[in-house]
Amino acid sequence: MRPETWALANKSPEHHLLKLELATAARAAGFRAELEVSSKTRTWRAVLLVFDEQDRPFMALEAHQR
Template sequence: MHAKSSERSLRFFAHAPDCEIARQGESEAHHLLKLELATAARQSGAHAEMEVRAPDGSWRADVLASDPAGTW
């Protein structure tokens, strides 16, 4: 995993292209990390969803967190 920024300067984490998890599916540890991230985001007041795809299918977020007020 490594930190990246989208074309709109949104920050996110992504698998490296050669990441075994990305190629072969999801490990239990990876799934638990997603749950922890979503829980932490929600406890901080954010709205968090798991496995969110872009409308055009070009990307998928393991955990997508947003501000309930819509500012980020």
């Protein structure tokens, strides 16, 4: 769940599509993937966080617009 203060209105449809494609690819490879994950302290946020077979986060992905 993301805090409501994170505005997504300034992101393009292509940006949102890329995030979904990244999640789909990670899941197709057999991993659990979650969108818009932040740390408990909210000092960082990952567009996509991928978890390993032991359900530990091991990869954070970011999607940037040009």
